[in-house]
Amino acid sequence: MTKILQDDRSATIDAQFKALSDGTRRALLEHLVREGEQSVHALTAISGVSQPMVSRHMAKLKRAELVTVRRAGRETFYAARAKGLAPVVQWMAVYGALWSQRFTALEGIEA
Amino acid sequence: MTKILQDDRSATIDAQFKALSDGTRRALLEHLVREGEQSVHALTAISGVSQPMVSRHMAKLKRAELVTVRRAGRETFYAARAKGLAPVVQWMAVYGALWSQRFTALEGIEA
DNA sequence: AAATGCCATAACCATAGGGTTATGAATGAT
């Protein structure tokens, strides 16, 4: 075994948090969520970065299982993946719960 | 103005996602959430990295407003900050909502 | 067949980032 504290689930969580930690990548993902499936060409147009950079960002989002790919002729369409955020949401649920549980008594005190 | 798409809120979101994107940092934060306030010394003991590294990780978590600090003598105590995850949770709520809204019809199809 | 358009990969640069050891400033103990 490699690292005890890094099973498959936390590996995915790690990949997802890392994928979401870049503003450009989040913007691309947000655009997919709002507008639906988009080609690399279209994403490049709204991203503010070069086409190769978009391709690399999308590759990273794909490795994090946050998007799906569909190739059609010379175009490549990316789409937000259903249930993609599940691992991160679950992490938030677990620690958010403990968190609020621990701080329930303080609710309202801190801004 | 600097960047249009990066207001104060998204700056915090950026810092939080970045802060959460490292496994060691998440482990430290998880420990604080589960066990409550801890000194740097105690955190170093369970972190698997050197004390200076712990200090730097905690500094980053603090900048992301995910922890609070309390100095007592020669010890420094860190604690998970109440409502710390709020910005990220809100982001998840917004995009998670659009997400599930978009995919409601597909529920159950994709694994 | 030739030209054009779309995309991924390679090569490269600069900076950020995780890790270390060394050091110094305070505080607490002897």
Next chain:
DNA sequence: ATCATTCATAACCCTATGGTTATGGCATTT
């Protein structure tokens, strides 16, 4: 006063990463 403990910062190394331009492979158009 001296010694020991706790922590933050500095200096350094190496890798990861965001960005670029250049290139080549396919698909579509002409």
